[in-house]
Amino acid sequence: MAAKVIRERLSGNEAIATAIRQINPDVMPAFPITPSTEIPQFVSSYVANGLVDTEFVPVESEHSAMSATIGASAAGARAMTATSSAGLAFMWEELHIASSDRLPIVLALVNRALSGPININADHSDGMGAKDCGWIQLYAESNQEAYDNMCMAFRISEKVMLPVMVCQDGFITSHAVQNINLLEDAAVKEFVGTYKPDQYLLNAKAPMAAGPYAVTQYYMEARRGVAQAMYDSKDTILAVSKEFGELSGREYGLFEEYCMDDAEYAIVIMGSAAGAAKDACDMLRAEGKKVGVIKIRVYRPFPAKELAEALKGVKVIAAMDRAESFSGNSGPMACELKAALYTAKMTPDVLSMIYGLGGRDITVEDMVKIYEDLMAGNLCCDEIPYRYVNVRE
C-alpha cells in the first residue's frame, strides 16, 4: 500500500537532512566540508529545536568524525556522519575499520573532487577512492534518489552489517533545488524500524571487545567475512528496494536501464550526468537510433553479472567515469565493467571516457557526440588507452 506523498522542493542536502530528521539517528558526529556542510548544519538545527533525539558531536576533524561514529555504533547506537572529498580521504583508515568491525554506519557523501589542485565541485574521485574499503556505495542521479537511498540505507546496513555510503553529486545535486516527493515522518520511521544490535559495548549483561589485533591465523578470515557480506548484500539491497518501492511507488534496482531493450550503443554512467545522457538518448531514439543508458546505482557491491546481462546485444559501450584513477588503463568503473564483460565472455567495444572532473560541465550535446562516435566506430584513443571529454590537451 503506497504511503501518502508530500510534494516539496528541496536541494539534495535538504533532502538528505530531511531523511535524517525522519530516521532520528542516535548519534551524528560530523565536521564541515563543502559541499556537504549543510547536512550537519540542518541536523544541528533539528537538535537545537528538539526535533530529534540525536547527539550531535561537533568533532575537530573528519578522522575524528568517523572515529566517533565507529565508537557510537559499536556502543549500540544508530550512528552516521556526512562528508565530502578531503573529508572522506581523511577518514580512509577508519572506513576499513568500520567495515571490518561490521558496524552498520551510514555516511552521506556529497561527491567532490579530491585535491589537488584544490577544487570544491562535483566529481567521484572521493567515492572512487573509497570503493575498496568494504562499504556499500549507492549513487544518486537526483535529490529524490538521494533521499530514497538515505531512507533505505540503515535497513540495508543493519541487515548485512556493513557500512553504507549514500552518494550524490556536489552542488549539481546537493545545492540545486528540485521537486521531490517525501514520505511522511511516521512512514519513514516505520520503514526504518528500531535498531536492536545483537552485540554492543553498552550491554552490561554481556561486555564486548571490538577491534582486536588479529594475527596471521585470523586476519584473512575477517577480510573473507567482509567479502562474503558484500557479495550477499545484493539480495538485501534488492529486497529493501522492493519494499521501499511498494511504500513509495519508486522502484530501484542495482542500476537503471533506460531504452536498453534493443540498444546497440550504450552509455554506462553514474550520478547526476545520467540526465544529460538520457536526454541525448531521447533525441537519438527520435531519429530511430538504437541507443540506451545504464545508470549504476549500486557501485558496491559491483553488479558485474547483472550489468553483463543487461549489456547483451550491445555492440559498443561508453563507460563514463567522473573520476581519474591514474591506472594507465581505464577509468575505475570502466576497468570493472570490462572485467565483468570478460568474465561473461562478451567482447563488445568499450570506450573508457573520463568526464566532468572538478565540476566541469557535460552537456546533452556532449552526450550526443559520444553516441555518434560510438555509432561511427570512432573509438581510437591517442596517447593513453582511454579518452577525456571536454579537456584542453
Next chain:
Amino acid sequence: MSDYNFKEFMSRPDRLTPGHRMCAGCGGTIALRNVLKAVKPEDNAVICNATCCMEVSTFTYPYSAWTDSYIHNAFENAAATAGGVEAAYNSLKKQGKLDDNYKFIAVGGDGGTYDIGFQSLSGAMERNHDMVYVCYDNEAYMNTGIQRSSATPMFADTTTTPAGKCSAGKPQNRKDITEVIAAHRVPYVAQTTFLNNFSDLHKKAEKAIYTKGACFLTVLAPCPRGWRYETEDIMEVTKAAVETCFWPMYEVENGEKWTLTYEPKQKLPVEEFLAMQGRFKHLFKKGNEDKIAALQAEVDRRWESLLRKAEMSAKL
C-alpha cells in the same frame, strides 16, 4: 577522595586480568591495572584503547584480558572513539533505552597521546566529554621498538635519536602534556607514577573517573626494554623520577588550581634518575658533563615554574 581505603581498593577484582602478553614488569600494565581499581565494583566501564603495546598484547584475537567492554579503533583516535561511545551512552540514556551506569576510559601510550593522537585528544578535551583519558607514558614509541616521541627526555638514546659520535641522543626537550591539557581548562588533570603504596595514583584515578567532564591522567610508566634498567628496579626508577623532580606529582583543577601532591623532602640531583638507565649511559662519558647540567637546568626550570603555579593557587 576522603573515603579512599587502600585495603578496600586492593581487594577489588582486577579489570585488567592476568594472562595477557605484556612484558614482565611493564609499567603500562601496572598503571592501567591500578587506574581501573578506581572504578567502583558496581559501575561498568568501556575502555577505548589506542593502538599500542597495551592493545596488541591484551586483545589478541580471540582473547581479551579486559573484564569490561573494550574497543580498539586505531592509533590516533582513542579520545574521539571514547567521545563517540559517550555520545551513544548519552543518547540512549536520554531516550530511556539504557539503565546501567558507565564510565568511559580512553587509554594511550605517549605516542598515541602526545603525538599522533594529539588532535583527537585536544578535541575531546575541549568538547568536555564525560571521560578520563589515561596516558601511560613510557617516553618513547615502545611498541615499534623504542623510537623517540615528544615525551622522550632530552639526550635519551632511542632508535631514531641514537647516541653516536655526532649525537648525544634526542636533541629536544620533552613536551609537557599535563600542562598542555591543563590549558584546556578541563575539570581535572593530574600526573602521577608508582610511589610507595600507590595511594597517589589511586586517589587521582578515582578523582578523575568520578569527576564529571573530561579528565586527564598522565602516569609515568617505565619500560624496562626501552629505558634499559633491570625489570625488578621499576619502583626505584619511578621513585628517583619523583625525588629528583624530573616527574613532579601534581594535579590541576579547572586549569587554575595547581596542587603538588608530593614534595620531595630533599630534591635529588637528576643524575640519580639518569644513572639507573641505559638510555642515558652516554651522558656519563667524559666530556658530556654539560649535557647533564643542561638536563638539570631544565628540570629545575620546570620545577620552579610548577612551584610558582602551586603558590599562586594556594592564594586563590
